Amino acid sequence: MPTNRPSAAQSPHESERPPRPGLVLTVVCLCQLMVVLDISVVNVALPSIRADLGFSANGLQWVVNAYTLTFGGLLLLGGRVADLVGHRRTAVAGLGVFGLTSLLGGLAQTPGELIVARAAQGVAGAALLPLSLTVITATFAEGPARHRALSLWGAVAGAGGAVGVLLGGVLTEYLDWRWVLFVNVPIAAVAIPLAMACLTDTRPARRPRVDVIGAVLATAAMTVLVYAMVRTDTYAWGSPQTLGGLALALLLGAAFVLVEQRTAEPLVRLGILRARSLSVACVVIFLIACGQFGAFYFASLYLQGVLGYSPVLTGLAFVPFSIGVVAGTIVASRLMPRTGARPLLVGGLSLAAVGMSWFGWVSPDGSFLGDILGPSLIASFGLGLCMVTNTAAGTSGVSREEAGLASGLLNSARQCGGSIGLAVLVTVATAVTRDHTDPSGPVGLTAGYGRAFLISGILIAAAALAAAVFLPKAPPRPSETPEPAPATTTKAG
Template sequence: MSPPAPLATSPEAPTAAAQRRPGLVLAVVCLCQLMVVLDITVVNVALPSIRDDLGFASADLQWVVNAYTLTFGGLLLLGGRIADLFGRRKAVLLGLSIFAITSLAAGLAQDPGQLIAARAIQGIAGAVLLPVSLTIITTTFPEGPERRRALGIWSMVAGFGSASGVLLGGALTQALSWPWVFFVNLPIAALAIPLALVAVRDLPRRRPRLDLLGAVLVTAATSLLVYAVVRTDRYSWGSAHTLGLLGLSVLFGLAFVYVEARVAREPLVRLGLFRQRSLAVAGTLIFFIALGQFGAFYLASLYLQNVLGYTPLQAGLSFVPFSIGTVAGTMVGMRVAAARGPFWPLVGGLALTAIGIGWFATIDVDGGFVGNLLGPSIVASVGLGACFVTATMVGTSGVDPAEAGLASGVLNAARQIGGSIGLAILVTIADSTTRHHSGPPLVALNAGYARGFLVAGCLLALALAVCVVLAPRRSAVE
């Protein structure tokens, strides 16, 4: 791959004013990142309280999570492209505003329908915010040490927010009530919106037309894929329902590729972008990392509460070492990538992650935090921090700033879709193991979670194998 042109020569290069405010710009994107990743995990421990208060049927409660997941995962590519088409400043302000309004609506919901609708719209806002936050980094900070530091901080916020969301959700639900897991977004937005108005700027440029047909097709393809996956809790992977939805997703995807290649005058996605090896490799690695990591995180929360009997707050506190380990791993990954290139932090980080997640499979009904969780949490979190930040650096290296939003959408879509598929696989395996276990209910439940962790470790070992084959040997992050 030829070396990218310096950002300063690009028509999308940051203005001098923007360069004088890098700290404020970084604060905005980190607040956007924090809001989105918190919302993915903070809700989980509040679900029993939401069910009791709003009268959710057991089968419908999952839609508090699925409604968000469906729109968020389905619209990430379009959300990333919106920042390129209409400007980073408008995109971030729109995303923050909608996220704040729908968070308020979710907390004030009086029945299941209102909450599910608010969560669906919240997912749309998240699909804009997450890619635009990464886009702003790649178009504000030039490649090299400045961008590495910014991406490192952004990744640390992601890891910390994901893990601390469980703690925060438990504390808010136990000390106040479940609506506060949504109201917590309001002060974040109140701080981020004024900062965005001051710090985020776009240079005047020609705005290309939105490829509406392409937008509809790619949204339909990704939404159907995510929907088919999240509904495997009810319909088996081999059922006509699941296979039919997956088939439709493939058809819409093929139609999208045809439209972008042959029909659209100004395509939503320039397909040549995927010939850029750094982006293709990073997207593939992030997909495989998420395949094992998302579901393992979910199973750990269930094990703590359903087997060990932890309260929501106790369960949240148990994830503090994971947060600390993720931050430490991110810092190590950045330094090693800068000194020796991306290969070793990717391979080493994935090896640690696979070992740590596989180690979780030793959980026991009579276990405890120190004996069953502390060691694997530290190992897995350090590895995850190192490999995730390095994959993100590789994926954003050399991307034309005019397509930074699309590239960000690709990376985030890979993570969300991989995570959704992995979660569905692990939940299916855990439930099946529990149902067919002959022991007492608690022992059967523990056996299901242990089997899920073992499979998650195998999926991450698969990610390691893919990484060894694909990861660049020479530096792509300098």
């Protein structure tokens, strides 16, 4: 007798009508845009926020840290949510919470209200960012269609950070700092009905059991690690606070691995990391983020603190970087089907390493044309070539049922790399500036920034070396990837 329910051997996805790919891609790009914009757009507004709400010097950092902690701590769990509850439910809930908390943050009248709103934004962002990659992996077949989708997704990711700096400067200077949060509300209002119209929620044969202990341990380990990193501006690397935080994060991580090995339905099926493309891609994105996050941070400080740029001019200075990223992703999408991932990844990372190292030669009496434009174009084009390529390599061969897990792993590696890299580079730059003969002047500041840029270049060069040595020449076919255990034991993992 015919039935509409999928058989036990049939994937839930096979029983569904294919979604409208254009609308799906619009939704995932809007999700990506909201998260990426929010990471960068607030930074330019921090001085205005401090003056308006009365933040203390130490308290102001929690406008950023509250978001970073919840976002970074929940990324791994957020990457699994879409697999467990469905794409549409995750998208609608994530967009709704992000829009609402952005509105509440913009209306905040006290520092505490804003910090709580930013923490809640981070929770929503931790679900939306992995979801955007999960939906692409599940919707677009491996090959040219997925490459094109990833290229647009990557262009939004790469350009969004630089556009956020420009948008934050314009909104802060000509309207009010509150608009850097209000801007998310119309984006959510547009994205929610689109998500309801084109995304679907799969119906597994049975309801999976949630790995509560694994989720708690993973979230705690990530949160403690990020917290230890963001507090290195107050506590030195050798202090009991920092060393204790790192030791606790390591202990929680080890406990998480032990629990996942012994759990019938784990949050993270550790066997997925036996797919070399995914494990190498996680290492590569970790090293890229270590260098890239710090470079953005120090470029903004150099432009405003040394060259005396206004917030708007600082944002405009990042426009060539956005153009380079978009150009790189377009070229990568056209070349990847013919060349494969590894040549583009190694070439792009090599260019990015050269560009970041070139930034290391900035001078205290420099200029945009002489010190910023050239390295911006080279580094951004290289990053555009490699960011989407690395994502394609990492998700290649991953089953649809574990697309969210792979996305969560890649995004967690990126967030951890960014937090650790920024903390390390800030420490290096501060030490160089402190030991300079002019520690409070532009010469001393530039010396510290330059050293940080050089280390950024070295970190990205290490990513190029890792890709060249360890990434397979050709991505595995889905059948070559280690298969999940039978559905009766690891449906949720």
